Amino acid sequence: MKTMFKLSFSLAAYAVVACVALAFVYNTTDPLIQAGARKEVTDALSALYPEAVSFEDVTAKVQSGDPKITFDGVYVAQSEAGVAGIVVKATGPTYGIATLMVGIDPDRSIRTVKVLSITDTPGLGTKAAEEPFRGQFDSKSADSAFTVGKAGSGAEIAAISGATITSKGFARIVALSGSRASEYLSQTNGSAQ
Protein backbone atom coordinates (compact mmCIF):
# COMPACT_ATOMS: atom_id res chain seq x y z
CA MET A 1 0.00 0.00 0.00
CA LYS A 2 2.74 2.41 0.95
CA THR A 3 4.78 1.72 -2.20
CA MET A 4 1.68 2.18 -4.31
CA PHE A 5 1.23 5.72 -2.94
CA LYS A 6 4.90 6.42 -3.36
CA LEU A 7 4.89 5.27 -6.96
CA SER A 8 1.74 7.14 -7.92
CA PHE A 9 3.04 10.24 -6.21
CA SER A 10 6.30 10.23 -8.12
CA LEU A 11 4.54 9.49 -11.41
CA ALA A 12 2.18 12.39 -10.73
CA ALA A 13 5.14 14.63 -9.93
CA TYR A 14 6.76 13.91 -13.30
CA ALA A 15 3.47 14.48 -15.08
CA VAL A 16 2.94 17.83 -13.32
CA VAL A 17 6.41 19.08 -14.22
CA ALA A 18 5.89 17.98 -17.83
CA CYS A 19 2.51 19.74 -17.99
CA VAL A 20 3.89 22.99 -16.65
CA ALA A 21 6.74 22.91 -19.18
CA LEU A 22 4.31 22.20 -22.01
CA ALA A 23 1.97 24.97 -20.88
CA PHE A 24 4.81 27.48 -21.27
CA VAL A 25 5.73 26.23 -24.73
CA TYR A 26 2.10 26.16 -25.80
CA ASN A 27 1.50 29.72 -24.66
CA THR A 28 4.42 31.03 -26.68
CA THR A 29 3.80 29.03 -29.85
CA ASP A 30 -0.01 29.06 -30.01
CA PRO A 31 -0.43 32.68 -31.20
CA LEU A 32 2.08 31.99 -33.99
CA ILE A 33 0.34 28.78 -35.03
CA GLN A 34 -3.06 30.51 -35.06
CA ALA A 35 -1.69 33.42 -37.07
CA GLY A 36 -0.15 30.99 -39.54
CA ALA A 37 -3.43 29.12 -39.99
CA ARG A 38 -5.34 32.38 -40.47
CA LYS A 39 -2.83 33.60 -43.03
CA GLU A 40 -3.13 30.35 -44.93
CA VAL A 41 -6.92 30.71 -45.16
CA THR A 42 -6.65 34.37 -46.15
CA ASP A 43 -4.10 33.56 -48.86
CA ALA A 44 -6.38 30.93 -50.35
CA LEU A 45 -9.35 33.30 -50.21
CA SER A 46 -7.37 36.15 -51.75
CA ALA A 47 -6.66 33.96 -54.75
CA LEU A 48 -10.41 33.94 -55.43
CA TYR A 49 -11.10 37.55 -54.46
CA PRO A 50 -7.91 39.55 -55.00
CA GLU A 51 -9.80 42.83 -54.61
CA ALA A 52 -11.04 41.97 -51.12
CA VAL A 53 -9.45 43.79 -48.21
CA SER A 54 -10.80 41.55 -45.45
CA PHE A 55 -12.68 38.31 -44.97
CA GLU A 56 -15.42 37.82 -42.41
CA ASP A 57 -15.79 34.30 -41.04
CA VAL A 58 -19.50 33.39 -41.14
CA THR A 59 -19.03 29.60 -41.00
CA ALA A 60 -21.37 29.26 -38.02
CA LYS A 61 -24.24 31.01 -39.82
CA VAL A 62 -24.37 28.98 -43.04
CA GLN A 63 -25.31 25.30 -42.87
CA SER A 64 -25.20 22.93 -45.79
CA GLY A 65 -28.35 21.06 -44.70
CA ASP A 66 -27.04 17.94 -46.44
CA PRO A 67 -25.57 15.35 -44.06
CA LYS A 68 -23.03 14.25 -46.68
CA ILE A 69 -21.70 17.68 -47.60
CA THR A 70 -20.06 19.79 -44.93
CA PHE A 71 -19.15 23.45 -45.16
CA ASP A 72 -15.69 23.65 -43.59
CA GLY A 73 -15.63 27.39 -43.83
CA VAL A 74 -17.73 30.24 -45.20
CA TYR A 75 -16.20 33.68 -45.60
CA VAL A 76 -17.67 36.94 -46.84
CA ALA A 77 -15.14 38.88 -48.89
CA GLN A 78 -15.30 42.62 -48.14
CA SER A 79 -13.75 44.98 -50.65
CA GLU A 80 -13.59 48.76 -50.28
CA ALA A 81 -16.77 49.07 -52.34
CA GLY A 82 -18.73 46.68 -50.11
CA VAL A 83 -19.39 42.96 -50.29
CA ALA A 84 -17.32 41.46 -53.10
CA GLY A 85 -18.61 37.94 -52.74
CA ILE A 86 -18.73 34.89 -50.54
CA VAL A 87 -16.42 31.90 -50.47
CA VAL A 88 -17.48 28.44 -49.34
CA LYS A 89 -14.98 25.71 -48.56
CA ALA A 90 -17.04 22.54 -48.86
CA THR A 91 -16.19 18.86 -48.54
CA GLY A 92 -18.45 16.21 -49.99
CA PRO A 93 -18.59 12.84 -51.74
CA THR A 94 -17.68 12.60 -55.40
CA TYR A 95 -16.42 9.12 -56.26
CA GLY A 96 -13.97 9.61 -53.41
CA ILE A 97 -14.03 12.81 -51.39
CA ALA A 98 -13.45 16.28 -52.75
CA THR A 99 -12.77 19.55 -50.97
CA LEU A 100 -13.68 22.54 -53.11
CA MET A 101 -13.53 26.26 -52.71
CA VAL A 102 -16.45 27.97 -54.39
CA GLY A 103 -16.56 31.73 -54.85
CA ILE A 104 -19.98 33.30 -55.38
CA ASP A 105 -20.50 36.90 -56.43
CA PRO A 106 -23.27 39.08 -54.94
CA ASP A 107 -25.22 38.78 -58.23
CA ARG A 108 -25.65 35.04 -57.49
CA SER A 109 -23.19 33.91 -60.13
CA ILE A 110 -20.37 31.47 -59.44
CA ARG A 111 -17.09 33.29 -59.80
CA THR A 112 -14.89 30.21 -59.87
CA VAL A 113 -14.35 26.80 -58.30
CA LYS A 114 -11.00 25.75 -56.93
CA VAL A 115 -10.21 22.12 -56.13
CA LEU A 116 -8.25 21.86 -52.89
CA SER A 117 -8.14 18.07 -52.78
CA ILE A 118 -9.83 15.18 -54.54
CA THR A 119 -9.33 11.47 -53.78
CA ASP A 120 -10.93 10.04 -56.93
CA THR A 121 -9.29 7.65 -59.38
CA PRO A 122 -6.16 9.26 -60.83
CA GLY A 123 -6.54 9.96 -64.52
CA LEU A 124 -10.35 9.68 -64.42
CA GLY A 125 -12.04 11.37 -61.50
CA THR A 126 -9.09 13.67 -60.83
CA LYS A 127 -9.76 15.29 -64.22
CA ALA A 128 -12.45 17.20 -62.32
CA ALA A 129 -9.69 19.52 -61.12
CA GLU A 130 -8.61 20.24 -64.70
CA GLU A 131 -10.00 22.03 -67.71
CA PRO A 132 -12.40 21.80 -69.44
CA PHE A 133 -14.51 20.32 -66.62
CA ARG A 134 -13.64 22.72 -63.81
CA GLY A 135 -14.06 25.85 -65.90
CA GLN A 136 -17.64 25.02 -66.80
CA PHE A 137 -18.89 26.34 -63.47
CA ASP A 138 -17.37 29.80 -63.87
CA SER A 139 -19.96 32.58 -64.11
CA LYS A 140 -22.93 30.17 -64.03
CA SER A 141 -25.85 31.34 -61.93
CA ALA A 142 -26.01 29.81 -58.45
CA ASP A 143 -29.72 29.19 -59.10
CA SER A 144 -29.16 26.95 -62.11
CA ALA A 145 -29.90 23.26 -61.78
CA PHE A 146 -26.36 22.11 -62.64
CA THR A 147 -27.64 19.12 -64.60
CA VAL A 148 -24.86 16.77 -65.57
CA GLY A 149 -24.90 14.81 -68.82
CA LYS A 150 -22.91 13.84 -71.87
CA ALA A 151 -21.29 16.62 -73.81
CA GLY A 152 -23.76 17.89 -76.42
CA SER A 153 -26.81 16.44 -74.67
CA GLY A 154 -27.98 19.88 -73.59
CA ALA A 155 -27.00 19.40 -69.96
CA GLU A 156 -25.48 22.43 -68.27
CA ILE A 157 -22.37 20.55 -67.22
CA ALA A 158 -20.65 18.12 -69.58
CA ALA A 159 -19.58 15.12 -67.53
CA ILE A 160 -16.05 13.74 -67.64
CA SER A 161 -16.28 10.62 -69.78
CA GLY A 162 -15.72 7.59 -67.58
CA ALA A 163 -16.27 9.56 -64.39
CA THR A 164 -19.97 10.39 -64.29
CA ILE A 165 -20.27 9.81 -60.54
CA THR A 166 -17.41 12.21 -59.90
CA SER A 167 -18.98 14.80 -62.20
CA LYS A 168 -22.36 14.55 -60.49
CA GLY A 169 -20.91 14.68 -56.98
CA PHE A 170 -18.75 17.65 -57.93
CA ALA A 171 -21.70 19.53 -59.41
CA ARG A 172 -23.82 18.76 -56.33
CA ILE A 173 -21.21 20.28 -54.00
CA VAL A 174 -20.94 23.40 -56.16
CA ALA A 175 -24.73 23.72 -56.49
CA LEU A 176 -25.33 23.39 -52.75
CA SER A 177 -22.53 25.81 -51.87
CA GLY A 178 -23.82 28.27 -54.45
CA SER A 179 -27.46 28.23 -53.35
CA ARG A 180 -26.82 28.29 -49.59
CA ALA A 181 -24.18 30.99 -49.78
CA SER A 182 -26.10 33.31 -52.09
CA GLU A 183 -29.18 32.79 -49.92
CA TYR A 184 -27.20 33.94 -46.91
CA LEU A 185 -25.72 36.86 -48.83
CA SER A 186 -29.06 38.14 -50.08
CA GLN A 187 -30.59 37.89 -46.58
CA THR A 188 -27.82 39.77 -44.82
CA ASN A 189 -27.37 42.29 -47.62
CA GLY A 190 -31.08 42.96 -47.62
CA SER A 191 -31.08 43.84 -43.93
CA ALA A 192 -27.84 45.77 -44.03
CA GLN A 193 -28.58 48.01 -46.98
Place this chain on the structure above:
Amino acid sequence: MKKYIALFTNGLLKENPLLTLMIGLCSSLAVTTAVSNGIGMGLAMTFVLLMSEILISLFRKIIPDSIRIPVFIIIIATFTTIVDLMMKAYTPELSRSMGVFIPLIVVNCIIMGRVEAFASKNRVGEAVADALGMGLGYTWVLVGISIVRELLGAGTLLNIRIIPEAYTIGFFAKAPGGFFVFALFISINLAVNRMTAAGKGGAK
Protein backbone atom coordinates in the same frame (compact mmCIF):
# COMPACT_ATOMS: atom_id res chain seq x y z
CA MET B 1 37.67 12.07 -23.77
CA LYS B 2 38.53 9.07 -25.88
CA LYS B 3 35.62 7.21 -24.34
CA TYR B 4 33.19 9.92 -25.45
CA ILE B 5 34.53 9.94 -29.00
CA ALA B 6 34.21 6.16 -29.10
CA LEU B 7 30.59 6.40 -27.91
CA PHE B 8 29.85 9.12 -30.46
CA THR B 9 31.29 7.30 -33.48
CA ASN B 10 29.69 4.09 -32.27
CA GLY B 11 26.25 5.56 -32.96
CA LEU B 12 27.40 7.28 -36.13
CA LEU B 13 28.72 4.17 -37.87
CA LYS B 14 29.33 0.90 -36.09
CA GLU B 15 26.03 0.70 -34.25
CA ASN B 16 24.11 3.06 -36.47
CA PRO B 17 20.47 2.82 -35.30
CA LEU B 18 19.13 2.46 -38.83
CA LEU B 19 21.85 0.56 -40.65
CA THR B 20 23.03 -1.85 -37.96
CA LEU B 21 20.50 -1.95 -35.12
CA MET B 22 17.68 -1.54 -37.68
CA ILE B 23 15.28 0.22 -35.36
CA GLY B 24 13.09 3.24 -36.07
CA LEU B 25 12.68 2.31 -39.70
CA CYS B 26 9.08 3.30 -40.49
CA SER B 27 9.55 7.01 -39.98
CA SER B 28 12.82 6.94 -41.89
CA LEU B 29 11.26 5.34 -44.95
CA ALA B 30 8.14 7.46 -44.87
CA VAL B 31 9.65 10.94 -44.74
CA THR B 32 12.71 10.52 -46.94
CA THR B 33 11.13 11.63 -50.20
CA ALA B 34 12.69 15.10 -49.90
CA VAL B 35 16.01 16.24 -48.45
CA SER B 36 14.42 19.01 -46.38
CA ASN B 37 12.20 16.39 -44.71
CA GLY B 38 15.23 14.21 -43.98
CA ILE B 39 17.09 17.07 -42.33
CA GLY B 40 14.04 18.23 -40.36
CA MET B 41 13.10 14.78 -39.13
CA GLY B 42 16.70 13.93 -38.23
CA LEU B 43 17.23 17.10 -36.24
CA ALA B 44 13.86 16.85 -34.48
CA MET B 45 14.68 13.29 -33.52
CA THR B 46 18.20 14.20 -32.36
CA PHE B 47 16.82 16.98 -30.17
CA VAL B 48 14.25 14.72 -28.50
CA LEU B 49 16.81 11.96 -28.03
CA LEU B 50 19.42 14.31 -26.57
CA MET B 51 17.06 16.03 -24.12
CA SER B 52 15.44 12.78 -23.01
CA GLU B 53 18.77 11.05 -22.48
CA ILE B 54 20.14 14.00 -20.48
CA LEU B 55 17.08 14.21 -18.22
CA ILE B 56 16.75 10.49 -17.70
CA SER B 57 20.45 10.09 -17.03
CA LEU B 58 20.31 12.93 -14.48
CA PHE B 59 17.30 11.46 -12.68
CA ARG B 60 18.20 7.81 -13.15
CA LYS B 61 18.75 7.25 -9.41
CA ILE B 62 15.41 8.71 -8.34
CA ILE B 63 13.19 7.18 -11.02
CA PRO B 64 11.61 4.15 -9.29
CA ASP B 65 12.53 1.06 -11.22
CA SER B 66 9.02 -0.40 -11.40
CA ILE B 67 7.52 2.68 -13.09
CA ARG B 68 10.49 3.69 -15.20
CA ILE B 69 8.82 3.06 -18.56
CA PRO B 70 5.84 5.38 -17.88
CA VAL B 71 8.23 8.04 -16.62
CA PHE B 72 10.37 7.68 -19.74
CA ILE B 73 7.31 8.05 -21.92
CA ILE B 74 6.19 11.19 -20.07
CA ILE B 75 9.62 12.74 -20.61
CA ILE B 76 9.88 11.72 -24.27
CA ALA B 77 6.31 12.81 -25.01
CA THR B 78 6.95 16.20 -23.45
CA PHE B 79 9.96 16.90 -25.64
CA THR B 80 8.23 15.56 -28.73
CA THR B 81 5.27 17.86 -28.13
CA ILE B 82 7.65 20.78 -27.67
CA VAL B 83 9.31 19.99 -31.01
CA ASP B 84 5.95 19.53 -32.70
CA LEU B 85 4.62 22.88 -31.45
CA MET B 86 7.86 24.66 -32.35
CA MET B 87 7.82 23.27 -35.87
CA LYS B 88 4.18 24.20 -36.36
CA ALA B 89 4.91 27.74 -35.20
CA TYR B 90 8.21 28.44 -36.96
CA THR B 91 8.38 26.03 -39.93
CA PRO B 92 4.74 25.35 -40.87
CA GLU B 93 5.66 24.10 -44.36
CA LEU B 94 8.01 21.46 -43.01
CA SER B 95 5.58 20.49 -40.29
CA ARG B 96 2.85 19.92 -42.87
CA SER B 97 5.01 17.73 -45.11
CA MET B 98 6.06 15.54 -42.16
CA GLY B 99 2.47 15.14 -41.03
CA VAL B 100 1.99 12.62 -38.28
CA PHE B 101 5.60 11.48 -38.11
CA ILE B 102 6.73 14.21 -35.72
CA PRO B 103 4.18 13.27 -33.00
CA LEU B 104 5.11 9.65 -33.68
CA ILE B 105 8.65 10.30 -32.41
CA VAL B 106 7.13 9.51 -29.00
CA VAL B 107 6.96 5.83 -29.88
CA ASN B 108 10.15 5.75 -31.95
CA CYS B 109 12.07 2.72 -30.80
CA ILE B 110 15.46 4.42 -31.17
CA ILE B 111 14.57 6.79 -28.35
CA MET B 112 12.88 4.19 -26.15
CA GLY B 113 15.74 1.79 -26.81
CA ARG B 114 18.59 4.20 -26.08
CA VAL B 115 16.89 5.64 -23.03
CA GLU B 116 16.22 2.21 -21.53
CA ALA B 117 19.46 0.54 -22.58
CA PHE B 118 21.87 3.42 -22.14
CA ALA B 119 20.75 6.62 -20.44
CA SER B 120 19.13 4.91 -17.47
CA LYS B 121 22.42 3.18 -16.64
CA ASN B 122 25.11 5.74 -17.50
CA ARG B 123 26.34 9.16 -16.47
CA VAL B 124 25.22 12.39 -18.19
CA GLY B 125 28.38 12.95 -20.23
CA GLU B 126 28.21 9.49 -21.69
CA ALA B 127 24.48 9.85 -22.35
CA VAL B 128 25.13 13.08 -24.28
CA ALA B 129 27.79 11.41 -26.42
CA ASP B 130 25.51 8.46 -27.07
CA ALA B 131 22.51 10.65 -27.91
CA LEU B 132 24.50 12.83 -30.30
CA GLY B 133 26.04 9.80 -31.99
CA MET B 134 22.75 7.98 -32.37
CA GLY B 135 20.83 11.12 -33.35
CA LEU B 136 23.32 12.26 -35.95
CA GLY B 137 23.75 8.69 -37.12
CA TYR B 138 20.02 8.61 -37.76
CA THR B 139 20.15 12.04 -39.41
CA TRP B 140 22.94 11.32 -41.88
CA VAL B 141 21.31 8.10 -43.07
CA LEU B 142 18.00 9.91 -43.48
CA VAL B 143 19.62 12.73 -45.44
CA GLY B 144 21.56 10.22 -47.53
CA ILE B 145 18.48 8.21 -48.43
CA SER B 146 16.47 11.33 -49.17
CA ILE B 147 19.23 12.76 -51.43
CA VAL B 148 19.10 9.63 -53.59
CA ARG B 149 15.31 9.47 -53.56
CA GLU B 150 14.70 13.14 -54.25
CA LEU B 151 17.33 13.25 -56.99
CA LEU B 152 16.10 10.16 -58.82
CA GLY B 153 12.41 10.34 -57.93
CA ALA B 154 11.70 14.04 -58.39
CA GLY B 155 14.87 15.23 -60.15
CA THR B 156 15.46 17.94 -57.57
CA LEU B 157 17.69 18.60 -54.57
CA LEU B 158 16.23 20.86 -51.88
CA ASN B 159 13.62 21.81 -54.50
CA ILE B 160 16.26 22.96 -57.03
CA ARG B 161 15.77 21.13 -60.32
CA ILE B 162 18.82 19.11 -61.38
CA ILE B 163 17.45 16.42 -63.66
CA PRO B 164 14.75 17.38 -66.22
CA GLU B 165 11.32 16.12 -65.21
CA ALA B 166 11.11 13.76 -68.21
CA TYR B 167 14.06 11.72 -66.93
CA THR B 168 12.94 11.16 -63.33
CA ILE B 169 12.10 7.71 -62.00
CA GLY B 170 8.88 7.95 -60.03
CA PHE B 171 9.56 4.58 -58.44
CA PHE B 172 12.12 6.11 -56.07
CA ALA B 173 9.62 8.57 -54.66
CA LYS B 174 7.32 5.69 -53.65
CA ALA B 175 7.73 3.34 -50.68
CA PRO B 176 9.29 0.40 -52.60
CA GLY B 177 11.99 2.72 -53.94
CA GLY B 178 12.68 3.74 -50.35
CA PHE B 179 13.26 0.11 -49.41
CA PHE B 180 15.71 -0.35 -52.30
CA VAL B 181 17.77 2.72 -51.44
CA PHE B 182 17.70 1.76 -47.78
CA ALA B 183 18.96 -1.76 -48.55
CA LEU B 184 21.74 -0.24 -50.62
CA PHE B 185 22.83 1.88 -47.66
CA ILE B 186 22.80 -1.15 -45.35
CA SER B 187 24.98 -3.16 -47.69
CA ILE B 188 27.47 -0.33 -48.22
CA ASN B 189 27.71 0.17 -44.45
CA LEU B 190 28.26 -3.56 -43.92
CA ALA B 191 30.95 -3.64 -46.58
CA VAL B 192 32.74 -0.66 -45.08
CA ASN B 193 32.55 -2.17 -41.59
CA ARG B 194 33.99 -5.47 -42.87
CA MET B 195 36.78 -3.72 -44.69
CA THR B 196 37.80 -1.64 -41.69
CA ALA B 197 37.60 -4.74 -39.48
CA ALA B 198 39.77 -6.69 -41.91
CA GLY B 199 42.25 -3.81 -42.07
CA LYS B 200 42.57 -3.80 -38.28
CA GLY B 201 43.03 -7.56 -38.25
CA GLY B 202 45.83 -7.27 -40.82
CA ALA B 203 47.63 -4.58 -38.83
CA LYS B 204 47.87 -6.82 -35.82
